[in-house]
Amino acid sequence: MRLATFSSAALLLAAQVASAIELDVDSYDSIKAAAKIVARDLANGFWDPYSVAGVPFPTYYWWLHGAILGAMVDYWAFTGDDTYNANVTVGWLRGVSPSLDLQPDEQSFSEGNDDQGFWSIMSMDATERVFPETDAQKDMNAGFLEITQTVQNLQAARWDNTTCGGGLRWQINPANSGYLYKNTISNGLFFQMNARLAKYTKNATYANWADTTYKWLRKTKIIADDYHINDGASIPDCTKFSVERWTYNYGTLLAGCAAMYNFTNKDPYWKDQVDNILKATYATFFDDATGAIKEIQCQDSNTCNSDQPSFKAYLARWMGYTAQVAPYTYDDIMPRLRKNAQLAAATCTGQPGGTACGLKWNIGAQWDGKYGLGEQLSALEVIQNTAPFVAPRGAGAGAVVDKEQGTSRSNPGAMGTRGGVHNRNSQYLPYRLPTYTITNTDRAGAAIITLLVIAGVSFGARFTMIH
Numbered sequence: 197m198r199l200a201t202f203s204s205a206a207l208l209l210a211a212q213v214a215s216a217i218e219l220d221v222d223s224y225d226s227i228k229a230a231a232k233i234v235a236r237d238l239a240n241g242f243w244d245p246y247s248v249a250g251v252p253f254p255t256y257y258w259w260l261h262g263a264i265l266g267a268m269v270d271y272w273a274f275t276g277d278d279t280y281n282a283n284v285t286v287g288w289l290r291g292v293s294p295s296l297d298l299q300p301d302e303q304s305f306s307e308g309n310d311d312q313g314f315w316s317i318m319s320m321d322a323t324e325r326v327f328p329e330t331d332a333q334k335d336m337n338a339g340f341l342e343i344t345q346t347v348q349n350l351q352a353a354r355w356d357n358t359t360c361g362g363g364l365r366w367q368i369n370p371a372n373s374g375y376l377y378k379n380t381i382s383n384g385l386f387f388q389m390n391a392r393l394a395k396y397t398k399n400a401t402y403a404n405w406a407d408t409t410y411k412w413l414r415k416t417k418i419i420a421d422d423y424h425i426n427d428g429a430s431i432p433d434c435t436k437f438s439v440e441r442w443t444y445n446y447g448t449l450l451a452g453c454a455a456m457y458n459f460t461n462k463d464p465y466w467k468d469q470v471d472n473i474l475k476a477t478y479a480t481f482f483d484d485a486t487g488a489i490k491e492i493q494c495q496d497s498n499t500c501n502s503d504q505p506s507f508k509a510y511l512a513r514w515m516g517y518t519a520q521v522a523p524y525t526y527d528d529i530m531p532r533l534r535k536n537a538q539l540a541a542a543t544c545t546g547q548p549g550g551t552a553c554g555l556k557w558n559i560g561a562q563w564d565g566k567y568g569l570g571e572q573l574s575a576l577e578v579i580q581n582t583a584p585f586v587a588p589r590g591a592g593a594g595a596v597v598d599k600e601q602g603t604s605r606s607n608p609g610a611m612g613t614r615g616g617v618h619n620r621n622s623q624y625l626p627y628r629l630p631t632y633t634i635t636n637t638d639r640a641g642a643a644i645i646t647l648l649v650i651a652g653v654s655f656g657a658r659f660t661m662i663h
């Protein structure tokens with residue numbers, strides 16, 4: 197017995213060592229091979245583009261489906277591997293919904309501006325990377341650029357001057373308590389979307405929105421003078437902050453400032469913002485001893501919820517984007533991403549499968565026992581965003597283009613087929629929890645699901661308590 201136990205433990209250890217992900221960040225082939233394994237584990241473990249939520253719900257929320265699609269668009273752009281492209285299209289059409297506004301009926305009760313924003317950032321990415329559009333997609337007016345423009349129009353119409361002197365509220369639906377909160381990620385995604393639309397289309401209306409949104413965040417001191425970036429502030433006057441610092445808030449503002457720097461052809465104001473946010477990002481989230489990116493609010497304390505392990509993915513993605521569109525930052529950003537790619541890959545020895553990646557990149561070549569969607573997504577993004585450093589010219593590796601090289605159709609007036617109907621509370625109510633059919637056998641389970649949904653709505657999946 198004892199002997200057998202020993203040998204199976206030894207075998208397990210051997211299997212883990214044998215299946216750890218090898219990554220040589222100086223080799224494009226090695227980066228592609230490592231990204232392929234992490235993408236496979238992400239797709240097999242956490243993604244079903246044909247399902248309503250796209251991700252295992254509950255635990256994971258619908259916005260993460262948009263986040264996965266964004267990572268898979270970049271995966272194709274950086275590696276040239278089109279394994280997942282067809283499923284990206286399937287998932288995209290599911291999210292676009294018949295109403296062409298990234299507000300599918302099943303989500304309309306709980307969908308926030310940030311949820312919609314994550315999907316629109318994915319579609320902006322697909323626009324800039326010239327991700328292939330299918331004829332069916334084009335025929336139904338579900339092209340990537342026109343849907344991004346739709347979200348821009350819908351969210352611009354939600355800009356709220358009646359409290360805090362401006363800003364987007366977190367929630368769209370007034371029945372949710374998050375309606376009383378203006379969070380950084382909703383506004384930061386709106387800012388970044390507008391900045392990238394401005395860069396891509398050269399339409400100054402988008403640049404004006406980006407400018408207004410960013411300056412509002414500075415004026416309220418949601419972005420404090422020392423670049424402590426708060427999670428958000430509550431209405432009516434936005435003087436009460438939620439002070440938690442999250443990697444994705446820094447990342448979305450960084451990428452938006454980089455796009456504005458590019459659009460304005462090196463305006464010193466935007467350069468200053470890029471530099472200051474980068475500096476704050478390094479000081480806040482980069483571990484002194486190892487150089488690892490750390491989600492400081494929850495990583496050490498093991499208190500991350502199901503959303504938060506994915507936040508490092510977006511910081512990595514948007515640092516990579518910044519290095520591309522504000523090339524003067526390249527030599528500063530790339531060594532840090534390359535270091536983190538190595539650190540992250542070294543954690544990918546976990547179960548099931550022996551290649552699952554951990555959350556803690558600062559503990560050396562070992563898996564921390566965390567297996568999840570966010571862990572896979574973060575490792576994938578940080579690994580694949582190092583590809584441009586070594587990829588041979590012409591091998592793809594994720595060029596970010598503007599409309600001259602892009603092919604997605606522009607439709608600046610698009611509002612979706614409902615014209616933003618979901619702005620009004622009464623129109624939400626018919627959609628309230630529509631997808632759960634409660635049968636007698638699973639009544640108890642369904643009640644729990646309902647409670648989880650309501651709890652998620654009230655207290656926020658990606659929301660932290662206001663101090």
Ligand SMILES: *[C@@H]1O[C@H](CO)[C@@H](O)[C@H](O)[C@H]1NC(C)=O
Pocket residue numbers: 239243244245246279280283
């Ligand atoms: C696409 O999604 C379907 C449904 O989840 C899955 O069966 C299939 O394996 C996926 N294709 C790839 C290439 O991952």
Ligand SMILES: *[C@@H]1O[C@H](CO)[C@@H](O)[C@H](O)[C@H]1NC(C)=O
Pocket residue numbers: 355357
């Ligand atoms: C909000 O106020 C700004 C000026 O502070 C104004 O330019 C803008 O048109 C207003 N927006 C809306 C939607 O009322």
Ligand SMILES: *[C@@H]1O[C@H](CO)[C@@H](O)[C@H](O)[C@H]1NC(C)=O
Pocket residue numbers: 457458461462520521522523596597598
């Ligand atoms: C703007 O971004 C493009 C990539 O889309 C890059 O080639 C160009 O150098 C950037 N321009 C400036 C002024 O940084």
Ligand SMILES: *[C@@H]1O[C@H](CO)[C@@H](O)[C@H](O)[C@H]1NC(C)=O
Pocket residue numbers: 349399400401402608609
């Ligand atoms: C620029 O964008 C605005 C806002 O969506 C739109 O109203 C306007 O028609 C666009 N202009 C051009 C030239 O596309």
